[in-house]
Amino acid sequence: MSEPLVVPEVRRLGPARLTAGMDRWDRLDFAAHRRTHGPLPRASRSELLAVADRIDLRGRGGAAFPFARKARATLGAAERSGRAPVLVVNGAEGEPPSVKDATLLARAPHLVLDGVTLAALAFGAAEVVVAVASGSAAELSVPAAIAERGRDPVPMRTLCVPDRFVSGESGALIRAVNGRAALPPSRPVRAAEGGRGGVSGRPTLLCNAETWAQLALAARLGPDAFAVVGTPDEPGTLLVTVNRSPRPPVVVEVPAGASLAVVLDACGVDPGAGVLVGGYHGAWLPPHLAPDLPLSRTGLAAAGGTLGAASVVALPRGVCALAEITAVAGWLADESTGQCGPCRRGLPETVDALRALSRGAGSASAVRRAAALGRGRGACAHPDGVARFVLSALTVFAEDIATHASGSGCGLSSGLTLPLPRQAGERLAVDWARCAGHGLCASLAPDLITLDPHGFPLLRENANLAPWQRPQARRAVARCPALALRIGR
Incomplete structure (x- = not known):
C-alpha cells in the first residue's frame, strides 16, 4: 500500500x-x-x-x-x-x-x-x-x-x-x-x-x-x-468509538462491562449535559448515570440505553441541545430511502416539529406524536431508531426543551458539536417575484410542498433534498408554469 x-x-x-x-x-x-x-x-x-x-x-x-x-x-x-x-x-x-x-x-x-x-x-x-x-x-x-x-x-x-x-x-x-x-x-x-x-x-x-x-x-x-476478561454474561473485549468534538474520535478497546466514566475520562471527555450511547439509533442518558454505567448490553439496557454499535458521544455543556438534536434528526431524515410511510412522512414531520419547537411555536408533545407515528411500522429499523434518539433526548434535555417551548429560547450556543458530514445539500427554493400561486408544484412534489390558504407553496424549513426526493423536485421545477422553482444549495 x-x-x-x-x-x-x-x-x-x-x-x-x-x-x-x-x-x-x-x-x-x-x-x-x-x-x-x-x-x-x-x-x-x-x-x-x-x-x-x-x-x-x-x-x-x-x-x-x-x-x-x-x-x-x-x-x-x-x-x-x-x-x-x-x-x-x-x-x-x-x-x-x-x-x-x-x-x-x-x-x-x-x-x-x-x-x-x-x-x-x-x-x-x-x-x-x-x-x-x-x-x-x-x-x-x-x-x-x-x-x-x-x-x-x-x-x-x-x-x-x-x-x-x-x-x-x-x-x-x-x-x-x-x-x-x-x-x-x-x-x-x-x-x-x-x-x-x-x-x-x-x-x-x-x-x-x-x-x-x-x-x-x-x-x-x-x-x-x-472469557478471562469481560463479564460472565458478556465475555471478552469490545471496540468503542469515543467522539471528542472538536478533536478527532478515538477507538478504544475495553473489557465488556468497563465503566463508561472510566472510558470517557481516559479519552479526556466530560459527560457534559448528556451522553449518547449506541449511535444515532441509540439513546441519550443523563450525565449523572455515567459513573456507574457499565458498557455492556445488559448494563445499558437496565439504564434505558442500548449498546448498539458501541459509539459514545457526550453533549458539551453550554450548547443548545435542541439545535443539536434537530440537526441530527434532519440528517437522519435526509438519509432515509423514502420507501415507506414512516420515512416519507413520519421523519420529515418529526423534524418539522423539532424546528417549530426551537422557534417557540411548537411543543414537546407534538414532537413525541410525530416521532412515535412510525415506530414498528417501517420497512426497516430506521424509523424506530430515529424515534429512540429523539424521544430519549426529550427526556434527558427536558429543561432545555421547556425553555424553547415557552418561547424564550435557551440562549445557548447553537454551533453544532455532534458529528455530522459537513456537506451542503440541495434544496428547493421559490422565486417569489415569479410565483403566481398555480399550485401545480404541490401535486407534483407532495412530499416536499404544501400550499398555504392562498394557494402559494410552503416548503419545509431548511430541508435538504433526500436522494429519493430529487425526482419529485426536478419534476416540479421542470413543470412550474411561472419558472419560479429552482434547486440550489
Missing part, C-alpha cells in the same frame, strides 16, 4: 486483543499479523459453533443477534436447498459517530479475514464478500490484505458501497452485493433463507467486521481464555 492510512487514534484499557500490534504498526500486513496472532487454527462446523455458543458471540453492529443461531439458520437453509452459503463481512458502518469497523479493517484487516475464512472453511461457503464504505481507508486496506494472503481456499472479493447511513442495513448491503442499489428492501427478508434475501439467491450469513474478528480471537484463545 503506497498511500498513508488516515484513521482515528486507537487506545486500549486492559488487554490488547483486537488492537494487538497497533502500537507497533500503523497497519498489520500479513507477516505482522502472523507474528502478532499466530497461525489460523482449523475448526470443524460443530467446534466453531460450540465456541460461539460458549462465549455467546453476538453481532457487534448494533442488533446483537447471536452468531451461532444465525449461522445454524443459514446452514439449515443451505442443506435444504443444496446450495453452499455465502458469507458477508459488513464493514459499512454508515453513521458519523461510529468508526470502529473502518478502523479495524484499515489497521488489522487480517484478523477480520481470519474469522470469515475460518467460518467459510467450516461451513463450506461458496464465496466471501467484504463490503467497505467507498472513500474509507478500508477501501485500500482490504484488497491489499486479500492480495497479501495469496490464494485463499474460498473465493474472496471486496465490494465498495456508498458511504450512507442505510448502506450498512443488512438487506441494503445484500442488494448491493447483488448489483442493485444499496437500499433496504421494501419488505423484510431473511438473508439466512436465501432466495430474494440472499446473495445470488444463496443462504447468506452476514456479520459486521468486529464480529468476524472476535470469532478469530475466540478460535485462537479458546472459550475459557477468551
Whole structure:
C-alpha cells in the first residue's frame, strides 16, 4: 500500500486483543499479523459453533443477534436447498459517530479475514464478500490484505458501497452485493433463507467486521481464555468509538462491562449535559448515570440505553441541545430511502416539529406524536431508531426543551458539536417575484410542498433534498408554469 492510512487514534484499557500490534504498526500486513496472532487454527462446523455458543458471540453492529443461531439458520437453509452459503463481512458502518469497523479493517484487516475464512472453511461457503464504505481507508486496506494472503481456499472479493447511513442495513448491503442499489428492501427478508434475501439467491450469513474478528480471537484463545476478561454474561473485549468534538474520535478497546466514566475520562471527555450511547439509533442518558454505567448490553439496557454499535458521544455543556438534536434528526431524515410511510412522512414531520419547537411555536408533545407515528411500522429499523434518539433526548434535555417551548429560547450556543458530514445539500427554493400561486408544484412534489390558504407553496424549513426526493423536485421545477422553482444549495 503506497498511500498513508488516515484513521482515528486507537487506545486500549486492559488487554490488547483486537488492537494487538497497533502500537507497533500503523497497519498489520500479513507477516505482522502472523507474528502478532499466530497461525489460523482449523475448526470443524460443530467446534466453531460450540465456541460461539460458549462465549455467546453476538453481532457487534448494533442488533446483537447471536452468531451461532444465525449461522445454524443459514446452514439449515443451505442443506435444504443444496446450495453452499455465502458469507458477508459488513464493514459499512454508515453513521458519523461510529468508526470502529473502518478502523479495524484499515489497521488489522487480517484478523477480520481470519474469522470469515475460518467460518467459510467450516461451513463450506461458496464465496466471501467484504463490503467497505467507498472513500474509507478500508477501501485500500482490504484488497491489499486479500492480495497479501495469496490464494485463499474460498473465493474472496471486496465490494465498495456508498458511504450512507442505510448502506450498512443488512438487506441494503445484500442488494448491493447483488448489483442493485444499496437500499433496504421494501419488505423484510431473511438473508439466512436465501432466495430474494440472499446473495445470488444463496443462504447468506452476514456479520459486521468486529464480529468476524472476535470469532478469530475466540478460535485462537479458546472459550475459557477468551472469557478471562469481560463479564460472565458478556465475555471478552469490545471496540468503542469515543467522539471528542472538536478533536478527532478515538477507538478504544475495553473489557465488556468497563465503566463508561472510566472510558470517557481516559479519552479526556466530560459527560457534559448528556451522553449518547449506541449511535444515532441509540439513546441519550443523563450525565449523572455515567459513573456507574457499565458498557455492556445488559448494563445499558437496565439504564434505558442500548449498546448498539458501541459509539459514545457526550453533549458539551453550554450548547443548545435542541439545535443539536434537530440537526441530527434532519440528517437522519435526509438519509432515509423514502420507501415507506414512516420515512416519507413520519421523519420529515418529526423534524418539522423539532424546528417549530426551537422557534417557540411548537411543543414537546407534538414532537413525541410525530416521532412515535412510525415506530414498528417501517420497512426497516430506521424509523424506530430515529424515534429512540429523539424521544430519549426529550427526556434527558427536558429543561432545555421547556425553555424553547415557552418561547424564550435557551440562549445557548447553537454551533453544532455532534458529528455530522459537513456537506451542503440541495434544496428547493421559490422565486417569489415569479410565483403566481398555480399550485401545480404541490401535486407534483407532495412530499416536499404544501400550499398555504392562498394557494402559494410552503416548503419545509431548511430541508435538504433526500436522494429519493430529487425526482419529485426536478419534476416540479421542470413543470412550474411561472419558472419560479429552482434547486440550489
